[in-house]
Amino acid sequence: MAKKILIVDDDPPIVELLKFTLESAGYKTVVAVNGEEAVAKVEREKPDLILLDIMLPTKDGYSVLEDLRGKVEHKILPIVIISAKVQEVDISFGLELGANDYLTKPLDLERLIKRVEELIGR
Numbered sequence: 001m002a003k004k005i006l007i008v009d010d011d012p013p014i015v016e017l018l019k020f021t022l023e024s025a026g027y028k029t030v031v032a033v034n035g036e037e038a039v040a041k042v043e044r045e046k047p048d049l050i051l052l053d054i055m056l057p058t059k060d061g062y063s064v065l066e067d068l069r070g071k072v073e074h075k076i077l078p079i080v081i082i083s084a085k086v087q088e089v090d091i092s093f094g095l096e097l098g099a100n101d102y103l104t105k106p107l108d109l110e111r112l113i114k115r116v117e118e119l120i121g122r
Helices: 012-024 035-045 061-069 088-096 109-120
Strands: 004-008 028-032 049-052 079-083 101-104
Touching (some): 004 012, 004 035, 012 028, 028 035, 035 049, 035 061, 049 061, 049 109, 061 079, 061 088, 079 109, 088 101, 101 109
Parallel strands (some): 004 028, 049 079, 079 101
């Protein structure tokens, strides 16, 4: 059974690129376009990994990360931040909140797939 990845991003071209890349690599994808929807979809869809943008409508990615890490059932859920915020302070903050990794946009898709494979396998 294919592992499920929740893509949380409000930029349609990025979402389509990620969906295509991940599905081509054999993963199933689910999409959320804002922070509130992301939290709801984690509960409903039970993804194996989350790709989480920071700059989102309704609730930013940092808040989503804090909400998820605050629940026992999501403490070990792999979460990779994908963001255009490239300053060291942003990266450090995301990792301190519990992200497993922080990848900056524009994304290196090969690196992304390798990181996904390391975190959840095929």
